Amino acid sequence: MLVSLRWLRDYVDVELKPGELADRLTMAGLEVESVDEAGPEFTNVVVAKILSIKSHPGADKLSLCEVTTGDENYPVVCGAKNINVGDVVPLAQVGATIPGGYTIKSSIIRGEKSEGMLCSEDELGIGEDAAGIMILPGGLSLGEDLADALDLKDTVFDIGITPNRSDCLSVIGIAREVAAITGKKLKLPEIVFTEAEENTKDITSVDILNPNLCPRYTARIIKDVRVGPSPHWMRLRLEAVGLRAINNIVDITNFVMMEFGQPLHAFDFRFLEEGRIVVRGAQEGEEFVSLDGKERILKADTLMICDGVKPVAIGGIMGGMNSEVTDDTGTVLLESAYFNPTSIRKTSKWLGMSTDASFRFERGVDPEGVVRASNRTAQLIADLAGGKICRNCIDQYSRKIKPVENIPLRVKKVDEVLGVKVKAGEIKKILKSLGMVVNKTEDGSYLVTPPTFRVDISREIDLIEEIIRIHGYDGVPMSLPAVPERTDIKNREKTLEEKIRVILTGQGYSEVINYSFIMPESANILGLKEDDEGRKFVMIKNPLTEDQSVMRTSLVYGLLDTMRKNANAGCFDLRIFEKGKIFIAQKEGELPLEKEKIAGLITGIRYDDLWHWKELLSDFYDLKGCVENLFDGLMVRDVKFKSGTDVPLLHPGKSCGIFVDDKKIGFIGEVHPGVLEKMDLKRNAVVFELDFDFLAMHYTEEIFYREIPRFPISSRDVAFLVGKDMEGERILDLVVGESEELLEKAAIFDVYYGKGIPEGMKSTALRFTYRSSDRTLTDDEVDEAHNRIVERIAGLTGARIRGKED
Numbered sequence: 152m153l154v155s156l157r158w159l160r161d162y163v164d165v166e167l168k169p170g171e172l173a174d175r176l177t178m179a180g181l182e183v184e185s186v187d188e189a190g191p192e193f194t195n196v197v198v199a200k201i202l203s204i205k206s207h208p209g210a211d212k213l214s215l216c217e218v219t220t221g222d223e224n225y226p227v228v229c230g231a232k233n234i235n236v237g238d239v240v241p242l243a244q245v246g247a248t249i250p251g252g253y254t255i256k257s258s259i260i261r262g263e264k265s266e267g268m269l270c271s272e273d274e275l276g277i278g279e280d281a282a283g284i285m286i287l288p289g290g291l292s293l294g295e296d297l298a299d300a301l302d303l304k305d306t307v308f309d310i311g312i313t314p315n316r317s318d319c320l321s322v323i324g325i326a327r328e329v330a331a332i333t334g335k336k337l338k339l340p341e342i343v344f345t346e347a348e349e350n351t352k353d354i355t356s357v358d359i360l361n362p363n364l365c366p367r368y369t370a371r372i373i374k375d376v377r378v379g380p381s382p383h384w385m386r387l388r389l390e391a392v393g394l395r396a397i398n399n400i401v402d403i404t405n406f407v408m409m410e411f412g413q414p415l416h417a418f419d420f421r422f423l424e425e426g427r428i429v430v431r432g433a434q435e436g437e438e439f440v441s442l443d444g445k446e447r448i449l450k451a452d453t454l455m456i457c458d459g460v461k462p463v464a465i466g467g468i469m470g471g472m473n474s475e476v477t478d479d480t481g482t483v484l485l486e487s488a489y490f491n492p493t494s495i496r497k498t499s500k501w502l503g504m505s506t507d508a509s510f511r512f513e514r515g516v517d518p519e520g521v522v523r524a525s526n527r528t529a530q531l532i533a534d535l536a537g538g539k540i541c542r543n544c545i546d547q548y549s550r551k552i553k554p555v556e557n558i559p560l561r562v563k564k565v566d567e568v569l570g571v572k573v574k575a576g577e578i579k580k581i582l583k584s585l586g587m588v589v590n591k592t593e594d595g596s597y598l599v600t601p602p603t604f605r606v607d608i609s610r611e612i613d614l615i616e617e618i619i620r621i622h623g624y625d626g627v628p629m630s631l632p633a634v635p636e637r638t639d640i641k642n643r644e645k646t647l648e649e650k651i652r653v654i655l656t657g658q659g660y661s662e663v664i665n666y667s668f669i670m671p672e673s674a675n676i677l678g679l680k681e682d683d684e685g686r687k688f689v690m691i692k693n694p695l696t697e698d699q700s701v702m703r704t705s706l707v708y709g710l711l712d713t714m715r716k717n718a719n720a721g722c723f724d725l726r727i728f729e730k731g732k733i734f735i736a737q738k739e740g741e742l743p744l745e746k747e748k749i750a751g752l753i754t755g756i757r758y759d760d761l762w763h764w765k766e767l768l769s770d771f772y773d774l775k776g777c778v779e780n781l782f783d784g785l786m787v788r789d790v791k792f793k794s795g796t797d798v799p800l801l802h803p804g805k806s807c808g809i810f811v812d813d814k815k816i817g818f819i820g821e822v823h824p825g826v827l828e829k830m831d832l833k834r835n836a837v838v839f840e841l842d843f844d845f846l847a848m849h850y851t852e853e854i855f856y857r858e859i860p861r862f863p864i865s866s867r868d869v870a871f872l873v874g875k876d877m878e879g880e881r882i883l884d885l886v887v888g889e890s891e892e893l894l895e896k897a898a899i900f901d902v903y904y905g906k907g908i909p910e911g912m913k914s915t916a917l918r919f920t921y922r923s924s925d926r927t928l929t930d931d932e933v934d935e936a937h938n939r940i941v942e943r944i945a946g947l948t949g950a951r952i953r954g955k956e957d
Contacts, residue, residue, distance in 0.1 A: 154325050155189075155391035156306040158409075162326035162338050169306045175332050179620045181319060182311040189391055190304040192250040192276045196297040198287060199225075199242035199269075201234060209261035216269065218242055221293035228265040233283030240284050241275060241297050243268040250276035277303065278386065279396075301383070305391050315607040317514035321412030322392075324604075331584035331621050340410070342523070344530040344540055347374070351541040355423075355484060359547050360431040364454045365466060366550040367489040367518055368430055369525050372420065374482045376400060376538040385535075394507075400476045400483060403531045405507075412604070413487060413516055413524035414508035416456075416464060420482040422474040425459025428484070430466065437462070441469045441504070453498050454490060467495040467512040468504050483532070487525035489518040489552065517604035518552040555609050557590075557598040568615050571627050581621045582614065644747075644847050647785070648730060651749060651846075654784040658777050660726040660751060665709030667732065668699035673708045676829045678799040687736040689743045702734035702743070706750035707800060707838050711822065714754055715830050723834055724755030726769075730843060747843035751777065754836040771805050771821055774837040778809070778819060785850035787811060792819070794878060800826050801838075809841065811849065817841035862923055864895065865933045869941055870916040870953035872908070877948065879915055885944050886919075893928065893936045896920040914953050 156172075159165060165172060173183035199218040207213035207228065216227045216234070220242065227242070234240065244267050247255040255268050272278025272285045275297075291300045298304055310325065318324045323339065330337040351372045359365050381389075381402040389396055394405050404415040420426070433439075433449035439462050440446050447465070449455070454466035463474040467490040476483060496513035499505055525544060532538040566572050579597070582589050586602040601608040608614065619627070652662060671688060679685045685704040694700035703709060706729050714725055728751035735744040753774045757767040775792065782790045789812050796808040798818045806820020819839035827836065871882065879899045886897040901916035908914055919940065921933045944950055 152310050152312050152320060153392040154308045154310055154322060155388055156308070157302065158322050158388045158391065159326055159329065162323055162340075163330045163333075164335050165329060165333075167333065169308075172329070173308060176308070176310065176325075176328065178624055179328060179332055180313075181316070181325070181328060183308050184311050185309040187307050187309070188304070189307045191298050193243070193248060193270075193297070195247035195255075196241050196243045196249070196270065196275065198291045198293055198295045198297060198300050199240055200293055201236055201238045201240060204234065204236055207261060207263060209263065213261065215263055218267075218269070219293065220244075225266040226264055227267050227269055228260040228263055229269050229284070231269065231271070231284045233286070234269070238284075239287040239289055239291055239293075241270045241287065243270050249274055277301075278380070278383070280380070303387070305387070307391055314514055317511060317516065317606060318412065318604045320511050320514065321408075322410055324412055327586065331581065334584075340527065342526045342530050344526070344533050346542040347539045349374070349539075349541045351543045351545055354426065354541060355420075355545070356427045357545050357547045358427070358429045359549050360429065361454065362549040364432065364452075364491045364494045365430045365488060366491070366552055367521055367546070367548045368428070369487045369521055369547070370428055370545040371485045371487075371525055371529055372482065372541040373485060373529060373532050373538040374541065376481060376483055376532060376536040378476060378478050378480050378536065382535060398476065398478070399536045400480065400532065403528055403535065404485075406531065407524050407528045408507065408511070411520060411524045411527065412511055413520050414467070414511055415524060415528055416470050416486040416508075417476050418463060418470070418474045418484040418486065419476050419480045420484045421480070423458040423463065423484060424461065427459050428486075429457040429459065431455055431457060433462070439465065440472050441465060442472055442475055443469065444472065447502055447504075450498075450501060452494065453501075454494055456486065465498065465502070465504070466490055468499055468502070468509045469506055483538070485525060485528055485532075487521045487528070489516060489521055515606040517602075517606075519554075519603040522546060552603075554600070554603050556600045558601070558609070558611060558614060560597040560599050560611055560614050562596060564611065565615050565618060568612070569619050569627060570630075573618060573622055577622065578618055581618050584621070585617060644843075646852075647843070647847050647850055650785060650850070651730065651781065654781050655728045655751065655777070658726075658780060660728045660753075660777070663710070663713055663727045663729050664731070665703075665706075665713060665729060666699060667703055667734070668694065669701060669703045669708055669712075670698040671701050673703075677705070677708060677826055678823060680799060683799070684735055689734045689736045704733050704735060705840065706731060706733065706748050707752075707840055710750060710752040710838060711826070711830055711832070711836065714752060714836060715832055718832065718834070726753050727751065747847075748840055749843045749846070750838065750840040752836055752838045753777070754834050768835070769837065770835075771819070771837050774839055775819060778839055778841075785846060786853065786855075787846065787850055791880060793880070796820065799823070809839070811845070814845070816845045858924075860922060860924065862925075862927050864920050864922045865928050865930075866921070867919045867933065867937045868900075868916060869919070870901070870903075870914050871944065871948075871950040872912050872953050873915055873948060873950045875904070875911050875913050877913075877915075877950075882915065882917065882944055882948065882950075885947055886917075886940060891936050891940055893921045893923060893932065894919060894940065895922045916953075 156169060169186050173186050177183050197220055199220050202217045202219055205215045207215055213228055213230050216229050218225050218227055243249055243255045245255055245257045258265050269284045271281050271283060273281035312319050327337050354372050355370060357368055357370050359368055378398050378400055381396050381399045385402055385406055386396040389402060389405060392409055396402050400417050404417055408414045432451060433453040433455045435451040437449045438446055439449060455462040456464040456466050464470040490512050492513050492515045495509050499509040499513060522544060529540045533540055562575050562578065565578060579589050582599055588600040590598045592598060599614055668691060674686045688701035688704060691700050710727060710729060713727060717725055730749045732745050733748055737744055753769045755769060757769045757773060791810040792807045793810055794807045796806050796818050800823055801820035802823050808815050809817040809819060817840050822836045822838055883897060897917055897919050899915060900918050903914040919937060921928060921936060
């Protein structure tokens with residue numbers, strides 16, 4: 152929020168320098184983001200007086216003026232017709248600069264010398280009147296710099312107001328803070344005006360059909376107004392805070408909004424059919440053209456201000472073109488109201504209309520300040536637009552806002568919370584300076600009633616915060632907690648997380664972070680069964696969008712969504728992983744179950760697209776190898792990959808469960824084509840998901856090593872004909888179970904289907920490696936051990952050795 156120092160001084164004596172004031176406000180919780188010196192765009196323009204005016208001998212439309220700055224006289228050629236001898240005017244002297252990048256030079260105009268230029272408001276950039284020369288007040292000192300004479304220089308503070316401090320969205324609100332900080336007195340404007348005999352209640356009426364959305368609405372009629380430009384002092388203040396001057400009626404409502412923080416609106420009474428106000432909710436799909444000229448389609452819960460026939464304003468946000476004040480307006484109906492903050496916030500977001508009014512209403516204005524702001528506005532309209540204020544103000548207050556009263560405040564508690572002793576007298580002084588009523592009780596504590604404009608204060612701790620804000624945070628002694636330093640503490644989960652990150656990034660995978668919020672439809676997209684745990688969503692009460700209305704139950708959907716977004720951007724080759732929580736809803740009244748997971752996805756080409764590589768696509772075994780490397784890096788043993796996983800989002804023939812010690816800790820597999828189709832993904836993708844919590848309990852940082860072998864190996868290859876559904880893991884388990892002393896390693900190096908292989912069978916080729924730690928093995932020793940293992944496999948699985956089927 153922009154605050155003018157000139158305007159601020161209307162309500163409090165400010166003796167601090169701008170920089171010092173900015174520091175004091177920031178330390179009191181009102182962060183000053185910038186301090187800027189504001190002033191006119193012209194230089195070397197002074198106050199001058201016209202001594203004589205003669206006709207220009209060479210031009211009928213020009214005149215020759217002699218002007219004086221008090222010390223010296225100057226000839227100036229001028230074309231304006233609104234000047235007279237004796238007028239005090241602004242003179243741009245030779246060398247002066249004015250808006251538009253113009254520099255005034257000594258010149259000859261139609262044969263006559265001109266030493267300067269007499270200026271209009273528009274030419275100086277301090278008003279919109281371009282019809283003639285600006286006529287200045289007669290009491291100004293000749294030769295004085297115009298910016299100083301008209302007090303055009305100002306300092307503007309840009310203050311970041313937190314959402315809970317709606318009381319500071321006004322100049323008086325900031326002045327109140329300054330007064331409390333500096334110990335000065337707050338000077339509120341005196342509101343005095345005369346009412347005409349005609350009664351507002353005989354002219355109009357107000358009906359509130361939805362008091363929940365509009366608890367209070369006031370209306371006042373002001374007749375015989377003269378619409379015109381605002382006075383210079385008002386335009387200066389409005390422009391300093393970023394508001395454009397429009398006309399005196401509109402400017403007055405904006406001025407009071409910035410002064411008191413209460414938005415107001417003036418309707419041209421001619422355009423209010425049936426001469427009355429009806430406050431109601433909009434009809435679904437109702438159309439309305441707002442003051443910005445845009446047609447709005449309204450929802451049923453939008454608050455509308457209507458006349459007897461049609462809507463004339465969106466309550467608390469913006470008026471309509473069908474009732475705006477124009478140059479020939481004679482009678483205005485002045486609105487000042489309190490609207491439901493939640494309703495205004497919802498409507499503002501829905502319509503995408505953030506206005507100065509909605510900004511204040513949605514944060515909460517003072518419900519008891521509505522009439523005061525109306526009176527202040529009426530006073531200014533009478534003074535500046537010649538309006539006649541009709542007697543009485545209609546005040547419909549159908550649902551009274553109950554104020555917070557008598558908050559207990561214990562002096563001892565203040566000291567305990569702050570860690571510094573604040574005297575009881577200072578506590579009382581601080582709270583009273585902020586507009587609070589403070590009553591002492593018999594036990595020495597206080598009962599405090601905050602003013603109604605402080606919507607953020609309801610508890611004792613709020614009062615304590617106010618005390619330390621004004622007392623000063625710098626008055627709290629600095630101390631460090633007495634915590635013994637320990638350097639031997641290691642967080643096991645954090646260590647694991649970092650190890651996983653190193654292992655996966657080392658294999659070319661990039662970490663991603665997705666939202667924990669997803670859409671409920673994700674369960675159907677992933678093909679989850681009705682009783683699947685993945686459908687036990689935790690619902691979000693106030694979601695930003697329907698696409699983020701539930702908490703995720705798997706990391707896989709987020710990875711697939713990331714793949715889709717990358718594909719839409721033309722990036723089809725991905726290796727990504729994510730570590731994060733999933734959330735499973737429990738019984739009503741119970742907190743959701745939170746689980747840590749680690750998941751990954753691979754899609755696209757296996758290698759970079761280079762001339763010496765063929766375009767090979769990544770597949771199941773690429774990701775399986777990555778997961779195996781992960782387990783190896785974490786020293787997790789006895790990992791098994793077993794087919795027949797029951798994860799619906801995976802291809803049934805290209806997926807498996809991941810087990811450690813017969814406990815399932817995750818899955819890996821190619822994403823089901825149906826899922827890819829629903830997400831509009833054209834390329835295959837392989838995913839895995841693991842239980843991070845399980846890994847945290849079972850990984851180890853112990854490193855096992857053995858002596859480097861001194862004797863050579865001997866290898867034997869065998870291709871077994873086995874059933875097509877037999878897993879290679881089973882064969883390897885049989886090999887390990889043999890506990891053959893000379894066997895060092897067994898691995899599958901080929902699986903073949905097709906020509907030469909009987910229907911329903913496959914060829915699984917294994918390589919057996921033999922070695923002794925104390926000698927070189929003979930062929931006979933190797934053959935003897937090898938034959939025992941092969942016969943065991945054949946006997947227990949029914950496998951046949953390929954090439955010896957007969």
